[in-house]
Ligand code: MBD
């Protein structure tokens with residue numbers, strides 16, 4: 001049965017009151033956006049003849065999503081994070097501050113306040129015996145290739161099971177999370193382990209929705225970065241390792257061609273010893289170019305809820 005009620009006075013008045021348009025209190029911007037959201041939701045119900053059963057299932061899905069703590073996980077799966085990047089890229093281009101290393105999404109698994117070291121540190125606590133050793137290094141420069149000393153490279157990644165410390169309480173505090181201040185030559189270096197890709201919890205609401213549209217919930221092996229220095233645009237990015245089944249098939253849409261890196265196996269005994277290691281390891285290089293800006297609001301990461309980060313909102 002298909003009926004048309006969107007243009008009736010009843011629905012118009014209902015939406016007007018739902019959005020608080022008849023109230024003096026409240027925020028105008030919220031009213032306008034909520035009005036549009038509810039109007040468009042009702043329009044979808046009309047256009048697709050959504051049944052009460054379907055609509056209630058969706059309402060309870062939202063509840064389930066909140067209870068599971070997966071709201072910020074389904075978001076990248078629905079392209080929200082990628083869409084915001086597309087917008088910020090377009091804004092940068094319009095303002096003439098594009099260029100430098102490309103941004104890509106932050107994801108929901110950052111933890112603020114990782115140990116801060118000069119030039120080098122080891123990121124893993126040595127307990128992940130499945131994992132291959134990784135030496136990750138690079139140089140931070142401006143767009144002309146001038147080295148940038150004193151930049152903070154904030155790095156986080158998963159273990160060999162694809163799990164992140166803090167969210168995986170079995171890992172030690174700040175395992176696989178470090179901040180490295182670049183040396184006088186703009187360089188940073190860490191010893192860590194090669195991460196595995198991430199998979200959404202198979203029984204959670206995110207995977208449930210993805211499966212309903214025939215999608216998987218896998219990310220390739222990747223390493224996250226925040227890179228900042230006064231006078232330069234804050235950069236949120238990641239590298240995705242090549243040779244992963246999902247390198248170009250990421251459920252979170254974070255892969256960008258310029259951000260794919262090989263993990264190169266090093267088994268030459270002299271090189272191994274020169275790096276203070278005893279066994280073969282994999283080397284990953286990631287050089288970063290920052291874009292200069294005088295706008296201080298662009299020099300720090302934008303606000304969002306983050307673990308262990310104080311927010312004012
Ligand atoms: C991750 O590790 C991640 O980076 C994103 C974007 C989503 C889920 C898990």
Ligand code: FE
Pocket residue numbers: 107109198222224
């Ligand atoms: Fe991640």
